[in-house]
Amino acid sequence: MEKYEYFNTLLPQIIGLKKGAIAPQITPSAAFGYASAEEAESIFSGEAAKPLYARMGNPTGAKLETVLAKMEGGQGAVVTSSGMAAITMVLTAFLQSGDKVLCIGGFFGGTYALMNDTLPRFGIEGIFCDVDDYDGIEKALQSGVKMVLCESVGNPNLKLPNLREIAGLCDCYNALFVVDNTVTPLIVEPFKMGADLVVYSTTKIISGHSAALGGAVVFRAVKDSDEKLLDSKFSAIHPILKKGKGALMMVLKKRAMRDFGMSANAFASFLTLLGLETLPLRTKRVNESVEKLVRLLDEAGVNVRHPNLETHEHHLRYKENFSDGCGPIVTIDCGTKEKAFTFLNESKLITQTANIGDNRTLGLHMASTIYRDFNEDEKRRLGITDGLVRLSIGLESPDELAKDMILAWKSAQS
Numbered sequence: 001m002e003k004y005e006y007f008n009t010l011l012p013q014i015i016g017l018k019k020g021a022i023a024p025q026i027t028p029s030a031a032f033g034y035a036s037a038e039e040a041e042s043i044f045s046g047e048a049a050k051p052l053y054a055r056m057g058n059p060t061g062a063k064l065e066t067v068l069a070k071m072e073g074g075q076g077a078v079v080t081s082s083g084m085a086a087i088t089m090v091l092t093a094f095l096q097s098g099d100k101v102l103c104i105g106g107f108f109g110g111t112y113a114l115m116n117d118t119l120p121r122f123g124i125e126g127i128f129c130d131v132d133d134y135d136g137i138e139k140a141l142q143s144g145v146k147m148v149l150c151e152s153v154g155n156p157n158l159k160l161p162n163l164r165e166i167a168g169l170c171d172c173y174n175a176l177f178v179v180d181n182t183v184t185p186l187i188v189e190p191f192k193m194g195a196d197l198v199v200y201s202t203t204k205i206i207s208g209h210s211a212a213l214g215g216a217v218v219f220r221a222v223k224d225s226d227e228k229l230l231d232s233k234f235s236a237i238h239p240i241l242k243k244g245k246g247a248l249m250m251v252l253k254k255r256a257m258r259d260f261g262m263s264a265n266a267f268a269s270f271l272t273l274l275g276l277e278t279l280p281l282r283t284k285r286v287n288e289s290v291e292k293l294v295r296l297l298d299e300a301g302v303n304v305r306h307p308n309l310e311t312h313e314h315h316l317r318y319k320e321n322f323s324d325g326c327g328p329i330v331t332i333d334c335g336t337k338e339k340a341f342t343f344l345n346e347s348k349l350i351t352q353t354a355n356i357g358d359n360r361t362l363g364l365h366m367a368s369t370i371y372r373d374f375n376e377d378e379k380r381r382l383g384i385t386d387g388l389v390r391l392s393i394g395l396e397s398p399d400e401l402a403k404d405m406i407l408a409w410k411s412a413q414s
Contacts, residue, residue: 007071007186007279007280023274024060024063024270024273024274025059025060025063026060026266026267026270027051027058027059027060027266028266028267029054029058030053030054031053031054032050032051032052032053032054034050046243046250054263054266055257055258055261055263056253056257056258056263057078057253057263058263058264058266058269059266060266060267060269060270060273061079061263061264061266061269063269063273064077064079064202064216064264064269064272064273064276065077065078065079065216067273067276068200068202068206068216068218069218071185071186071276072181072185072189072190072191072198072218073189073191073192074191074198074218074219074220075219075220075221075222075245075246075248075249076218076219076246076248076249077216077217077218077219078216078217078219078249078252078253078257079202079214079215079216079263079264079269079272080214080215080216080217080257080262080263080264081213081214081215081262081263081264081265081268082201082203082213082214082215083110083182083199083200083201083202083203083204083214083215084110084111084114084201084215085215085262086199086200086201086215086216086217086262087111087114087149087180087199087215088114088256088260088262089217089252089256089257089260089262090147090178090197090199090217090252090256091114091119091124091147092255092256092260093251093252093255093256094146094147094176094234094237094251094255095124095146095147096123096124096236097122097123097124098123098124099123099124099125099146099147100124100125100126100127100140100143100144100145100146101115101119101124101125101126101127101145101146101147101148101149102127102128102129102137102140102141102145102147102148102149102175103115103126103127103128103129103148103149103150104128104129104130104131104137104148104149104150104161104166105129105130105131105150105151105154105157105159105161106151106154106155106156106157106158106159106381106382106383107151107154107155107382108151108155108156108180108182108370109370109371109374109382110370111149111151111180112374112378112382115128115149116378127140127143127145128381130159131150131154131159131160131161131162132162134165134169137166137169138169138173141169141170141172141173141175142173144233145173145175146175146176146233146234147175147176147177147178148166148170148175148176148177148178149178149179149180150163150166150178150179150180151179151180151182151183152179152180152181152182152183152184152188152190152326153183153184153188153326153327153329154383155182155183155329155356155390156329156331156366156383156384156388156390157382157383158305158306158307158312158326158329158330158331159313159314159383160307160314160317160318160321160322160326162317163179163188163190163193163194163195164193164194166194167193167194167195168194170194170196170228171194171228174228174231174233175228176196176197176228176229177194177195177196177197178195178196178197178198178199179193179195179197179198179199180198180199180200181198181199181200182199182200182201182204182205182357183204183205183326183327183328183329183356183357184326184327185200185205185206185279185283186279186280186283186324187283187287187322187324187325187326187327188322188326191218191220195220196219196220196228197217197218197219197220197248198217198218198219199215199216199217199218200215200216200217200218201214201215202214202215202216202272202275203215203355203357204355204356204357204358205279205282205283205286205327205328205356205357206272206275206276206279206357207271207272207275207357208275208278208279208282208357208358208359209271209275209358209359210353210355210358211271212267212268212269212271212272212275213265213268214264214265214268214269214272215262215264217252219248219249219252220248221245221246222241222244222245222246222247222248227241229241237251237255240254240255282359282395283324284324285395286325286327286328286393286394286395287324287325287326287327287328288325288398289393289395289396289397289398289401290306290308290325290327290328290330290393290398291308291325292398292399292402293330293393293398293401293402293405294306294308294309294330295308295309296398296399296402296406297330297332297402297405297406297409300402300406300409301409302332302405302406302409303332303333303334303335304330304331304332305330305331305332305333306330306331307322307326308325327357328356328357328392328393328394329356329390329391329392329393330390330391330392330393331388331389331390331391332388332389332391332405332409333385333387333388333389334387334388334389334409334412334413335386335387335413336386336387337365337367337368337386337387339387339412339413340365340386340387340388340389340412341365342408342411342412343389343405343408343409343411343412344363344364344365344389344408346407346408346411346412347363347404347405347408348404349361349396349400349401349404349405350362350363350391350404350405350408351363352364354369354370355392356390356392357392358392358394359394359395360394360395360396361391361392361393361394361396361401362391362392362394363389363390363391363392364389364390365388365389366384366388366389366390367379367384367385367386367388371384
């Protein structure tokens with residue numbers, strides 16, 4: 001838990017709230033005045049680190065970016081209007097028509113739809129592999145894949161990728177490795193495992209209140225030597241890389257945010273900064289609750305799925321690499337849609353919504369909501385069954401949650 005303690009002591013230093021107003025300051029302005037024509041030129045060239053226009057960033061968002069970069073151990077960060085905006089910014093900044101993206105593991109429905117439905121309309125091909133299919137992963141990389149995308153924990157299939165193994169393969173073939181770390185901030189540290197970029201939906205655990213829509217991309221420094229981005233496949237961004245260690249900021253902003261307008265809202269960034277103040281405490285509490293809850297449900301005969309259970313295919317990987325847990329997601333397969341509906345409707349403590357990572361426990365039937373438009377093959381690939389309920393565990397007592405869910409389960413199965 002040392003990283004939690006470190007983050008708690010780091011926050012006041014970063015935000016700088018030791019005197020005067022102790023809450024983060026909100027700067028709601030869409031435009032910013034320049035002191036002179038010369039200053040305007042230096043701001044637009046990137047030489048002066050001052051606000052240009054809110055579509056390219058905001059002082060409140062910049063404060064959030066500083067905190068997230070420090071938290072993740074990255075060179076810098078760019079905050080966006082949503083988690084999907086963060087993923088889209090990465091893809092559109094680095095890819096072009098004819099490129100391939102390798103998608104490893106199960107995916108949140110929005111990400112899968114983006115990769116499978118939307119990007120192909122613009123000539124970008126998505127290739128899909130299971131987390132343990134290393135032969136398939138290497139074969140795809142050999143075909144010229146430019147970017148690899150995976151989730152630190154599959155949402156909602158709860159598969160755990162071996163990030164170090166995948167990162168090593170990406171380095172061998174000069175492919176960018178992007179990790180969606182939405183469900184495991186502070187728990188999984190993708191940069192230490194070889195990631196090049198880390199994306200977040202800050203709407204989820206980082207904010208924790210279902211009050212602030214947002215996303216973020218944290219990036220590593222451009223290397224002085226052995227830089228994979230100098231491969232010919234990335235020739236389009238080579239002029240920008242000359243800007244130095246923080247050049248990926250310019251790649252993201254000039255090749256995506258400037259033209260697509262993915263910028264974060266100042267008030268959402270303010271609310272996210274407030275959520276960050278309790279992130280370590282909430283993360284520790286939720287992961288401890290999840291481990292206790294799944295054991296109680298399993299002992300009661302509930303068809304629950306989580307890597308903490310020996311029946312999960314990645315149980316050993318969980319024990320070896322996820323000593324602090326793997327986030328708030330738990331799934332229950334009720335068998336049929338009707339039984340899943342009964343389970344959710346009978347529960348007194350589950351809030352039915354499409355979000356995850358809230359301070360309260362959330363639940364949703366997957367097949368009839370987020371994945372309703374997916375065909376049977378796609379659902380099978382992503383682990384979506386007719387009776388699957390995704391749960392996101394909150395701050396309530398795990399004993400009370402277990403009692404509530406066991407009663408709801410028995411009612412659904414009777």
